[in-house]
Amino acid sequence: MAHRRYAVVGTGARAELHVDAIVGHAEQGELVAFCDVNPTRMAVHNERLARPVPTYAAADFLRMIEVERVDVVVVCTVDRHHDTYIVEALDAGCDVVTEKPMTVDAAGVGKVFDAVERNDGRVTVTFNYRYNPVHEKVRELLTGGAIGEIGSVHFEWLLDVRHGADYFRRWHRDKENSGGLMVHKATHHFDLLNWWVDSVPEVVYAHGRLFFYGEENGKRHGNARPYGRVHGSPEALDDPFALHIERDTWLRRLYLEAEHEDGYQRDQNPFAPGVSIEDDMSVLVRYASGANLTYHLTAYSPWEGYRLMVNGSGGRLELEVVENTWVSGQQPAVHGKEANPEEGSVRLTVQPLFGRPQDIPLESGGGGHGGADKRMTEVLYGPPGQPDPLSRRATHRDGALSLLTGFAANESFETGHPVHVTNLLSLR
Secondary structure: OOOEEEEEEOOOOOHHHHHHHHHHOOOOEEEEEEEEOOHHHHHHHHHOOOOOOOEEEHHHHHHHHHHOOOOEEEEOOOHHHHHHHHHHHHHOOOEEEEOOOOOOOHHHHHHHHHHHHHOOOOEEEOOHHHHOHHHHHHHHHHHOOOOOOEEEEEEEEEEEOOHHHHOOOOHHHOHHHHOOHHHHOHHHHHHHHHHHHOOOEEEEEEEEEOOOOOHHHHHHHOOOOOOOEOOOOHHHOOOOOOOOHHHOHHHHHHOHHHHHHHOOOOOEOOOOOOOOOOOEEEEEEEEOOOOEEEEEEEEEEOOEEEEEEEEEOOEEEEEEEEEEOOOOOOOOOOEOOEOOOOOOEEEEEEEEOOOOOEEOOOOOOOOOOOOHHHHHHHHHHOOOOOOOOOOOOEEHHHHHHHHHHHHHHHHHHHHOOOEEHHHHOOOO
């Protein structure tokens, strides 16, 4: 493959992963431009580069592609803008690498599929969880028949009060921006489940509510504090839910010192008015294979991790991942860049119907998301033609399938009824 020219649109914290990976694989490609609504954030990213790249306003996105002869656009914007940039990049002759979720509604999925059909470009959705060695082992065991045909799955995901609260102090707290946690966060989980079960969702029934965060819940549970944002608020000094971005150089420079450009505040009070997403969600899914799923996402747990239980015709697989056993109250690093300081553990077992449980040896990975970020970017930006026996690289279709459960769950929240996903979206 020829030397490729990359441009990154959206230069928040997550863009750093892609920027570093592109620059670190200079023999394969070249970072040629940034595009964002915020000039200061682009300047902060440029200061980290040995060779700064040209910067373009969001309104000049298409001009950037033409002037800089861009081959691949990397989309890291606020979620609700993903499909717009994906479609425009494809129509301009580019390939696209996009952060999840691919879009926040069914109409956006349709736009992306139409653009893929009328162009030659490829869309890759960055489901880094597929590249976690533990998740790869689960995929290998299940598709290899370790427990026979899959009958049912239970998946519980816990976000602690440090990580979970962060979705309620950022732009994610507005459902129009993120689609709620069923879309922004759970798209990861539903993609893993589709990949593990090797099937697609058909019927979804769900219940979700805002139980812990938000103004009224803060008052009810005694967590309310009279401030809108942390910086400059004395009331936030001893608040365990406060994010003091001035204490983290990267967050301070990328957000606090960039506020004058667009007014975006990264450190809002998770118990202040304006929260329109849920924090406690239960989902039932029937897959086309006949397998059933029970799923729960909690965003206010004292510890962080997840439990997976899969029942099959030949036995049972269990996975427990404890990312941290408690929250110390220390100022956190940017999520995904570093492991939390508290201890964690991982255990994967397979138990046949007539036999002792077997502990499965696991490879541990360092860095963001259990080593998944590094492994994923090696595939995305490293030498072409790398083997992928587990089908980790996710297409636009995978991106859409990961969203179907979340879209249907959001509708079920509103209607109180089961939702047939084909009534929302028919994938070609």
